[in-house]
Amino acid sequence: MIVNNSRQTQTDALLHIAVVGHTNTGKTSLIRTMLRSTEFGVIEDAAGTTRHVEQATISADNTPVLNLYDTPGLEDSRALFAHIKKLQAKSATLRPPQILEQFVTQVTVNDPLEQEAKVIRQVLRSDILLYIIDVREPFLEKYRLELEVLTRAGKPIIPVFNFIASHERELEKWREYLSSYQMHATLEFDTVAFAFEAEKRLYQKMQSLLESHYNHLQKLIDYRAKLWNQLCLSGARRIAELIAQVACYRESKTVNNHLIAHTLLEDRLQEFVRKAERQCLHDLLTIFNFSEKDVAIQNIPVSNGQWQLDIFAPGILKAYGLDVGSAAAKGAAAGAGIDLMVGGMSLGAASALGALAGASWSTFRRYGDEIKATVKGTKWQCADETTVQILYLRQKHLLKKLMHRGHAAQDMLHVDKADTEKLPDQWQKMISTLRQNPSWHEPSPARNGNAQFQELETKLVAALLDA
Ligand SMILES: Nc1nc2c(ncn2[C@@H]2O[C@H](COP(=O)(O)OP(=O)(O)OP(=O)(O)O)[C@@H](O)[C@H]2O)c(=O)[nH]1
Ligand SMILES: [Mg+2]
Structure with missing residues (x-):
């Protein structure tokens, strides 16, 4: 039958x-x-x-x-x-x-x-x-x-x-x-x-x-492997998001801010970093189907850094899409543009940034505020190098632990130091790129479609998953 x-x-x-x-x-x-x-x-x-x-x-x-x-x-x-x-x-x-x-x-x-x-x-x-x-x-x-x-x-x-x-x-x-x-x-x-x-x-x-179940089991193996890869990838992407969020964070330290205001800024930065890390931890636990009961997290030590865009630093002009070579040729035409963008600042101050003269309108539209702040000498409050590094190392360690934690585990996982982990190649460059692009602090179609961001994210994810 x-x-x-x-x-x-x-x-x-x-x-x-x-x-x-x-x-x-x-x-x-x-x-x-x-x-x-x-x-x-x-x-x-x-x-x-x-x-x-x-x-x-x-x-x-x-x-x-x-x-x-x-x-x-x-x-x-x-x-x-x-x-x-x-x-x-x-x-x-x-x-x-x-x-x-x-x-x-x-x-x-x-x-x-x-x-x-x-x-x-x-x-x-x-x-x-x-x-x-x-x-x-x-x-x-x-x-x-x-x-x-x-x-x-x-x-x-x-x-x-x-x-x-x-x-x-x-x-x-x-x-x-x-x-x-x-x-x-x-x-x-x-x-x-x-x-x-x-x-x-x-x-x-x-x-x-069980020969008769061979094909069904193969389907299961393929399905579970796909699922597992997706879990790990989602985990690594979530951490890359955290790094972007924190490395891009900045608040301007205006000249008028007095000492108390500075302390407030520092507290805000610390709270921001800790909250961002806790949220990331929560999301990672959800991805791997664990709960807050599985992990104890020590507060991350946060130190504040100062950051000032140095438009003349090596590579920065290029990163901002400025064509230094053609600066002289286009200088006259772009001069008026700078003046408009820096809004009310003397053309003299703006043209002191001689190399900027080669920039196009679209560059100014995108980076106008940055350039203005540079001319004004604005300093930014941001998470310092060490903080971002520790954040990355801790999260990488946590990801590895979660990937190797059976759901039968009864002991608590501690997120503290992560001395055994390494920073990815070109780490400095990646962080510097993130800092130059503060608008990347959260997902947006512009950011996610940006080739430079995509490359950076791919590198971070690969480094996080490298066992
Ligand atoms: N370190 C370690 N502990 C384990 C492992 N597997 C199970 N345990 C522990 O062993 C104990 C028994 O685990 P259970 O899963 O309850 O064992 P069981 O065979 O279902 O026990 P019964 O239902 O009583 O027959 C628990 O305390 C587990 O946490 C393991 O691979 N490593
Ligand atoms: Mg049992």
Whole structure:
């Protein structure tokens, strides 16, 4: 019979995965990390935290692909194994999965093996098992017995090594033990120290064990990879935005401002930088689906800097679109333009900036205020070099941490110093360009379409994502 029914196809595509293992090995943690959600289930450093089977679905483009089943931890594997052996001795003609079926139907409420029966019931209903191992534990008899029982279900099993960070020796031992039980398709997946590659390998292992689900799993792998790249890119873009926002910030220090006003300006700058960083942190947490509970942020030290546009500094004229070479030729025609733009200032002061004479009207329209301020000798209050640097380094560090934080992580991430990070190449140049373009402090069609801004953003993003 040919079944050509989309409901049927969808059901066939859905893969049922039981997450099993000894109690407190990180089963619920693994599911949280795979779902990228801190909301699923309850995680605790205690045996018997999960008491019932709980289900979660992973989709690709709104099509459900995986059903994950979190199960209670196996506790009394010795009693479980003995019980199964007894059943088998009584019914020698039954195949191992049928014995397990018999066990499940016989166990009643309040039976000492009730927990175990819930697990085995789910195992029998699933297509594949993820057997979670805490590698810090030696390969004890209880684990061997658990595996003996689980293999009787006749389902493919992927042993998943958890708690692997700084436990290489123990991991190697576990690998050896499992090989001697014909289990070679093992996987390292630390649920706390997350790596997207590990997630991808998990799906690839499933592909190799479940040929009929190969294409659906491939769709999921491609979808998750695309999603992951987008997350990282959005995170890096958000930080580049913060850098632009802060590096472009400036307030003019007018000659009339007295001392108190200066302090006020400094406070405003400090508040501005801190608020901008907090907003960026909030957005990054949202992008990676974490919450404020995951991160503690130390207030950034902000020092104020002074900045004055030096129109004659190397490269500045060019950056402003001024053609120095043709200055002399166009001098006479542009002279009147400068006078109009600087509004009321003596033409003498303006023409003292001899090199400006080559500028076009459009340049003056764009940079008129800058030039006027230059002629007047205006100084600007801005975040100093060190502040912008620290901001970048902290955020880069945070981004890296978020990219490697499993959603099972319980410890708090601290955003403080980031001595291990490096500034990107041409950092000075990038900051100087931003300062010369204060209107870039927020997104606008003009800014986003500007080739110079685009190049700068691309460089920042690449540097932020370079591992
Ligand atoms: N450091 C570290 N801790 C982990 C890791 N995985 C889990 N944990 C911790 O281990 C403890 C148990 O995690 P759970 O996910 O609740 O374990 P479980 O297997 O679901 O436990 P039960 O439901 O009781 O069987 C928690 O304190 C987790 O924070 C890991 O990879 N690294
Ligand atoms: Mg649990």
